[in-house]
Amino acid sequence: MKPNKSQSGQLHFIEEPTSIPFSIKRLFWLDQITEGAKRGIHAHREEQQALVCLSGRVSAILENLKGEQFSFELDSPSKALFIPPMVWTEFTFGPDAVLLGISDRQFCEQDYIRDRTEFEAFQNKIRPDSEAIYD
Template sequence: MRLLSKPELIFLEPNGNESGQLHFVEEPTKIPFPIKRLFWLNKIAQGAKRGIHAHREESQVLVCLSGKVSALLEVLSGEKFLFELDSPSKALLIPPMVWTEFTFDKDSVLLGISDRQYSEGDYIRERAEFEVFQKKFRSKSETFPV
């Protein structure tokens, strides 16, 4: 059994001066897991939606490197969260079993940092399947076997 947590913002303070800003992650890190995979999305049409799924086991941290991405997230309890990723100083931690929907502004670049290698079996792509997990969760306690 895993205690489910909620999505939250992590702030990555840059080093900066008149010549610009440098953002970095190194050990020890604000990323709360060992990094197994990096991915990024770009050239997404303005207003387009991505995500629209949940992960059974995977945790992610997302950073908008350029532009703006709005993240609408829903946890098993039904609580919803809206985050605006509009700075490379903001990182969004998304634990497992969170339904995600991201809306992209023009020319946005979103970096994903994951604790797992890609596995199609980890995805919950159908909203109805996620709602079954929500119903089971609501009929039990704050812990849930994933």
């Protein structure tokens, strides 16, 4: 997402479908989160999201089903982070951060995996080094 700059400021925009790889069903945002607080700490079974830090800074640590970890700094509204389903997320908020979430689904509690042990069970099913039996 490239901002449109002028002397009076910047305009940031998302145009569906070219900027976001899914149809948008829900927008949500987090603000007034205590500096250093962690949010996320879950995965989604089916939901896809794109996240944009509108102000401040949010550090993201993601882990996929293969156990690979990735870290990202969201520190500009011109950056967006795509999160596919079945990725464990953990976000650490900087001072005065505002994080916008863009989702392909309406809220559904059953889509959440909030228990780390449950997520690790999914990981063990697909990891080649696991002792799980493959179908």
